[in-house]
Amino acid sequence: VLLERIPALLTLVPQAKGMSEVVDGSLTTHVLNTATGLPAAGLALSLALLQEPGLQWMELCTDEDGRCQPLLAPGQAKAGTYKLRFETAAYWQRLGHESFYPFVEVVFTITDPAKKLHIPLLISPYSYTTYRGS
DSSP: OOOOOOGGGOOOOOOOTTOOOOOTTOEEEEEEETTTTEEOTTOOEEEEEEETTTTEEEEEEEEOOSBOOOSBOTTTOOSEEEEEEEOHHHHHHHTTOOOSOSOEEEEEEESOTTSOEEEEEEEETTEEEEOOBO
8 A cells, every 4th residue: 555645735724613513525534532432632544545546545634633624625525435544553552551453444435525524433442433424
C-alpha cells in the first residue's frame, strides 16, 4: 500500500466550538471511547483515496481530535473509494491500556459527492463499531 501525502490538496474547514451541524457536501467523523463515554480526543487518523492505476491509496489529510472538523469541505469530495485509518493502539497506550486492534480502517464509497457523509467510530480496547451516520 503506497501512501503519498498531498497537503496542498486539502484545506480543513474550521468548526465552531460546540457546533454539531455538519456542512452539506462534507465528510466528517466522530470517535467515541465507549469505555468512558467521552470523545477519543487525540486519536490520530488519516484519510486516503483509492487511485488508479494500480489501485494505490493516496493520503489526503490527517487530524488528531475526537470530533473532527470536516475532512472534506464542500466541493472537495469526489466519487470514489476512500479509507479512514484510525490509530487506536497509540490512543489506548496513552491511556494506559492494551489494545487488541493496532488500528481500524474503514473503507467506504462516495457515490454522490454532493451529499454530506458522517462516519462515526465507537471504540473500546477490544472492540469497535462503525456506521454511516447523518
